[in-house]
Amino acid sequence: MNTKTIISLLTIFLIALTYGQYNNIEANKNKIKETKASIDPICKMKVSNNSKDTVIYKKKVYVLCSSFCKEKFKKDPKKYLN
Numbered sequence: 001m002n003t004k005t006i007i008s009l010l011t012i013f014l015i016a017l018t019y020g021q022y023n024n025i026e027a028n029k030n031k032i033k034e035t036k037a038s039i040d041p042i043c044k045m046k047v048s049n050n051s052k053d054t055v056i057y058k059k060k061v062y063v064l065c066s067s068f069c070k071e072k073f074k075k076d077p078k079k080y081l082n
């Protein structure tokens with residue numbers, strides 16, 4: 001094995017390592033994204049916490065997917081919170 005082969009093998013190894021770490025970062029990002037999402041209590045859909053349709057009920061923030069679900073929730077929150 002000559003020096004050139006060793007260097008190219010090392011380069012491949014480093015690239016693979018970096019790529020693996022990059023994938024881990026991406027996976028973590030997705031995890032964070034997931035924790036920033038809530039479940040709409042009405043339709044059980046995943047909604048981003050950035051949604052403008054939120055209702056505060058008993059000091060807790062509920063995120064709804066649409067104004068339609070929001071109105072439904074506001075009418076009878078207890079019905080949907082179980």
Ligand SMILES: [Zn+2]
Pocket residue numbers: 040042043044045064065066069
């Ligand atoms: Zn909904």
